[in-house]
Every structure is written in structure tokens, then in C-alpha cells.
Amino acid sequence: MLKIFTSSQSGDLNIVAIWMFLIFVAVTLYITFWAAKKTQSTNNFFTAGGNITGFQNGLAISGDFMSAASFLGISGLVFLSGFDGLIYSIGFLVGWPIILLLIAEPLRNLGKYGFSDVVSFRLNEKPVRVLSAFGSLSTVILYLIAQMVGAGKLIEILFGLPYITAEIIVGVLMILYVTFGGMLATTWVQIIKAILLLSGATLIAFLVLNQFDFSFNQFFDAAVSTHDNGLAIMAPGGLISDPISAISLGLALMFGTAGLPHILMRFFTVSDAKQARRSVAFATGFIGYFYILTFIIGFGAIILVSNNPAYLSDNGQILGNNNMAAIHLAHAVGGNILLGFISAVAFATILAVVSGLTLAGASAISHDLYANVIHKGANDKSQMMVSKYATIGLGLMAILLGILFEEQNVAFMVGLAFAIAASTNFPILFLSIYWKNVTTRGVIVGGSSGLISCILFVIIGPIVWVDILNNAQAIFPYKYPALFSMTITFFGIWFFSVTDNSIQATKEQALFDSQYFRAQTGYNKQRTVNQ
Amino acid sequence: MHNENLFNRLIKKKKRIIRPLLFLTVIPYLTFICIIAFYPNYFSNMLFNSSVSIGIILGFMLIIIIWIITLLYVYLANKHIEPIIKELNN
Numbered sequence A: 001m002l003k004i005f006t007s008s009q010s011g012d013l014n015i016v017a018i019w020m021f022l023i024f025v026a027v028t029l030y031i032t033f034w035a036a037k038k039t040q041s042t043n044n045f046f047t048a049g050g051n052i053t054g055f056q057n058g059l060a061i062s063g064d065f066m067s068a069a070s071f072l073g074i075s076g077l078v079f080l081s082g083f084d085g086l087i088y089s090i091g092f093l094v095g096w097p098i099i100l101l102l103i104a105e106p107l108r109n110l111g112k113y114g115f116s117d118v119v120s121f122r123l124n125e126k127p128v129r130v131l132s133a134f135g136s137l138s139t140v141i142l143y144l145i146a147q148m149v150g151a152g153k154l155i156e157i158l159f160g161l162p163y164i165t166a167e168i169i170v171g172v173l174m175i176l177y178v179t180f181g182g183m184l185a186t187t188w189v190q191i192i193k194a195i196l197l198l199s200g201a202t203l204i205a206f207l208v209l210n211q212f213d214f215s216f217n218q219f220f221d222a223a224v225s226t227h228d229n230g231l232a233i234m235a236p237g238g239l240i241s242d243p244i245s246a247i248s249l250g251l252a253l254m255f256g257t258a259g260l261p262h263i264l265m266r267f268f269t270v271s272d273a274k275q276a277r278r279s280v281a282f283a284t285g286f287i288g289y290f291y292i293l294t295f296i297i298g299f300g301a302i303i304l305v306s307n308n309p310a311y312l313s314d315n316g317q318i319l320g321n322n323n324m325a326a327i328h329l330a331h332a333v334g335g336n337i338l339l340g341f342i343s344a345v346a347f348a349t350i351l352a353v354v355s356g357l358t359l360a361g362a363s364a365i366s367h368d369l370y371a372n373v374i375h376k377g378a379n380d381k382s383q384m385m386v387s388k389y390a391t392i393g394l395g396l397m398a399i400l401l402g403i404l405f406e407e408q409n410v411a412f413m414v415g416l417a418f419a420i421a422a423s424t425n426f427p428i429l430f431l432s433i434y435w436k437n438v439t440t441r442g443v444i445v446g447g448s449s450g451l452i453s454c455i456l457f458v459i460i461g462p463i464v465w466v467d468i469l470n471n472a473q474a475i476f477p478y479k480y481p482a483l484f485s486m487t488i489t490f491f492g493i494w495f496f497s498v499t500d501n502s503i504q505a506t507k508e509q510a511l512f513d514s515q516y517f518r519a520q521t522g523y524n525k526q527r528t529v530n531q
Numbered sequence B: 001m002h003n004e005n006l007f008n009r010l011i012k013k014k015k016r017i018i019r020p021l022l023f024l025t026v027i028p029y030l031t032f033i034c035i036i037a038f039y040p041n042y043f044s045n046m047l048f049n050s051s052v053s054i055g056i057i058l059g060f061m062l063i064i065i066i067w068i069i070t071l072l073y074v075y076l077a078n079k080h081i082e083p084i085i086k087e088l089n090n
Helices: A010-038 A042-050 A054-065 A068-081 A084-110 A115-119 A125-159 A163-210 A216-226 A230-234 A243-257 A261-268 A273-304 A322-374 A380-404 A411-434 A440-459 A462-468 A482-498 A503-510 A512-521 A525-530 B002-038 B040-044 B054-089
Strands: none
Touching: A010 A125, A010 A163, A010 A322, A042 A163, A042 A261, A042 A322, A042 A380, A054 A163, A054 A261, A054 A273, A054 A322, A068 A084, A068 A125, A068 A273, A068 A322, A084 A115, A084 A243, A084 A261, A084 A273, A084 A411, A084 A512, A084 B002, A084 B054, A115 A125, A115 A261, A115 A322, A115 A411, A125 A163, A125 A261, A125 A322, A125 A380, A125 A411, A125 A440, A163 A273, A163 A322, A163 A380, A216 A230, A216 A273, A230 B040, A243 A411, A243 A482, A243 B002, A261 A273, A261 A322, A261 A411, A273 A322, A273 B054, A322 A380, A411 A440, A411 A482, A440 A462, A440 A482, A440 A503, A503 A512, A512 B002, A512 B054, B002 B040, B002 B054, B040 B054
8 A cells, every 4th residue: 555655666755745844843742842832812712812913823824724735635526536626725725705795804803712702792601602612622633533534644654663663643732832822822833834835736736737838628538538427427417316416515514614723713813803804814815826726736636647557556556545645646747855844734734724723722712611601700810711721621622533533434524524623613603793683592502502503414314324224224314414413503503592581682682783883994983972 | 873873884885795706716716626526527527638627627616715705895995994993983
């Protein structure tokens, strides 16, 4: 299986990849050391002091979003079935205008560390924060497991390290970055990694297109004539089998992005709503460009990897799996040096993404559960301590879960994370910003039924019930639950809000106007009236 | 009272900018998804006897539309919304 890496090339590969990786670790640890001095308060720990510029934040957001899973996964999907990869790319990208137009500014204006601040702005804080924390933590942990398992497998192949060692290295470095450097270090790790990944992918795409004189016509012609499915790779294929699944997946991708806690918390690292807007515009630019690159890389791999015996096992399968298409292509167009560079970049990408996820999880634990529910009025010092312990706890849990799930199929976990984000985090955030009549009861009943139904539908659906639990027939027939669970959430919030006649509900609805004023302007209504 | 009017103007302006842009994001995307769902064969038509299908062209166009929408919003917000917010603070 590891023919390419254990042949005569392996010596060269290891040296380039390992040196690049060591340089990355040295630079990022230095940044962590520098950031640690500036990360003395909880506010700095979670928001980097609010001093990140729109451009820097745009890069950091795209860094959070361009995980190794999406780089290798989407180019692998394009390699396997062509057009279908584009469905994912576009779905992930279309979430960004939604965030920009509906979420970014009110979020920045109303919140402090995370989206839960916005939801609990006028609602009953305790239950709402508990629900938001559950929504955040389930999204973060599922995403984290998927990243950790993918990371272990990738590092095993690229660097020849045992799986468990790889998990421990990733976990320990991530704990160091986050505990000592907080958001400031995590942001800079994310920025460096985003630049490395964009340059590496640009270089591969350039070298590929160079072989076709930059003619897309020649390029696609070559891919069609190489691939077993011929012209079918230019059209929708087997990824989506029925209309309900297509729409359900489409919704999960579009609204899931707007409910990812590690993305939403990035909007608190900039100074104001104006910079938040700029961040999204830059991020959308980088992410869209990145998806175009992965598409070219996937097609490039069809042409240059799928027929080259150096990258195929004895029975004609690609070495490793489809997710290795981009890595093999780097070797095909740029030799051992580019292969080493891309391997190091993939490793850096994993580290940066798990750090961002862990920070979002730590925020849910220390800010929502500890400082506002368990120990209301906790001082800054104790909240900071809890944040650091939460980081260490999440890091150790990530290592453990990564090892436990090694042999499991974890591909569905990112999909489930997106579905939960779309069916719980996004609806409660969106409605609490824009709908006057929302009440605590509505949010709790609607949000938790969305969360539960989403998880339940995945468990009794084809992926878990049939593929993993080996039952003959799925109870819930669709792979993607978002269409149904989102409907349940929105209906639940609507129904249990409009039928809520309690005094509490009336108070919450009365607070809407001043909240809306602040959401749109960033000022408190009272203050401007007085002036 | 002056503030109330100014705030109402802000909201009106915001809605006038955001609604069409939201429409331009959601409708083309849902159309794209619905074609995949109901008429997948439509996307396999090739353009001018090349190997480039309509699906690929529309997909790339969608990426470009999304870019334009975000840039346009930032431009319009800076030009029309920011000044009103500043005025509200004074």
C-alpha cells in the first residue's frame, strides 16, 4: 500500500516533509510563546483582544474552513466522480453570503465570545446557554473526531508514523497552541496555514494547467478521455440519488456554515461590524478560489495519477485511497520537493483546524456552562483557569476518541456536524436576531427537538443503521436529515413561541426593539437617546 | 425622535440592499440544486462540441456570482449604511 513512500523516493520525501514540518512547528510555537504574554484575560483568550484586521480575519476564517478533510476530500471526490465534487464546493461557499447578509453584523454587535451571547441576549440565560453549549459541543466534537481520524491516517501514510503517535503529536501541539496562546496564537497559526495551503494548491494547479497550455478545453478533454466514466464525469453522478436528498444536502451545506461555532467565534476577533463584513468578503474570495483549485487538482489527478503505475497498487487501485489524489498529483507534477511541501502543509492544516475547534469547545464550556450557568459571577481569573482546563480536557478527549474511532467510518460525522449546525445553531441564532416573538420556551423546545431529531435521523438512516450497524433496511430512508430536522426546529420554535403567554415571554418580546437597535447599529438605544 | 427617524431610514436602506442580494444568492443556488435533483441530464449537455458541460459552466458562474454578491454588499454597506450608523452615534 505504501509503495511510493517506501521505495527509493522515501528518503528524499521524509527529509523535505519533515524539515518543512519542523520549521512550521518552530514558527508556530514561537508565535504561541509571543501570544502567551498578551493572553492574560479571558477576553484576550477568546477574542485575541479584538485587534485582528478584516483582512487577517478573512484569512483566518478561510483557514478554519479549508481543512485537510476538505482539501483532500473534495479533490478526492472530484478525482472519483468529477462534477459531484462541485456540488459540495458550491454548497459550502453559498453559506458565506448568508452569513454576510444575515448574521455577521448583528452577531458582532450583540455578542462577546460566541453566538450563545446573542441567543441569550433577551431570553432566559441559563436554559438558552445550556442548549447553545450542547449545540456547539456536539458540532465541535463530531468535527474534531472526523479531523483526528483523518489526521492519524494521513500522517501514518505521509510520514510513516504509527497512528497512535500521530494522534498524540496532533493533540499535544494543539493543546500547547490553545492553552498558552489562546485565540491570538490560533489565529496566526490559521493565517500562516491558509497562506501555505493556498500557495501550495495554486502551485499544483499551475503546474497541471501548464501541461495543457492553460487551455481548459484541452484539459477537460484529456480528463474525459482518461476517466473510465468518460463524459459522465462532467455531469451529476451517483452522489445524490433522489430529489429529497439533493435538497436536504443543499440546505445543510448552506445553513450549516452559518451555524458552525468555530467560524462564528472568529467575528469577535475584529473591532466592529464593519471589519466583520470585510472579513467575510475576503474569506469568501479565498474559499471560492480554493475550491476552484481543488476542482482543477481533482481533474488533474484523473489525467496524471489514475493511469500512472507509480501511484497504483497491483490491482489498479490508487495507493492509500481517493483522498490521496492531491498528494500523488503533487508528486506527479512537482517531484519529491512539492510532495514534501504539500505533506507538511496538510499536517499544518490539521493542526490549525483542530486548534480552532478546541477553542470553540472551550468557549462553550467556560463561557456558557461555567461562567453563566454553573458559577454565575465567576471572576475572570477562574474563568480563564476553566478555559485552560477545558482545552486540555478537550485535547485529551480528541486524542482518545481519535484512537477509539480509528477503524470506524467517520466520513458521515462532518455531514452530521453540518446538519446539527443547520438544524439547531442556525435557527436559534437567526430567529433570536430577527423574530420579535421568539421566547425562551420556543427556543428550548424547537432547538432541542431539532438537535435530537437530527442525531436520531442519522442513526436510523442508511449510513449508520445499514452501513455501520449492518441492518437490512434503514428506518429513515434519507442520508441527509437537514430538510426534516430544520423543519422540525423552525416549526417548534414558531409554535411554542406563539402559544407562550407567560409574563416572561411578554418581557422577552418587549426587549426586542432595543436588541434590534443594537444589532443593527452596535450602539445601545438608551445611550443614543440620551445624547 | 430624530433618532427614531434615522434608525427607520437605516433599516429601510438595509432591507433595500440585503433583500435583492439574498434573493440573488438563494434562488440561483436552489435552482442549481433542483436541476441536479430533478433534471440531472440537463447538466450533461456539452457546450460547443467541447468536453465542458453546462453543469460545470453554471457551477463556476455560481462561484463568481457569490464573489460579486459579497463584494457588492461590502461596497454598498460602506457607502450607504455606515454613514447613517455614524450619524446615529453623533
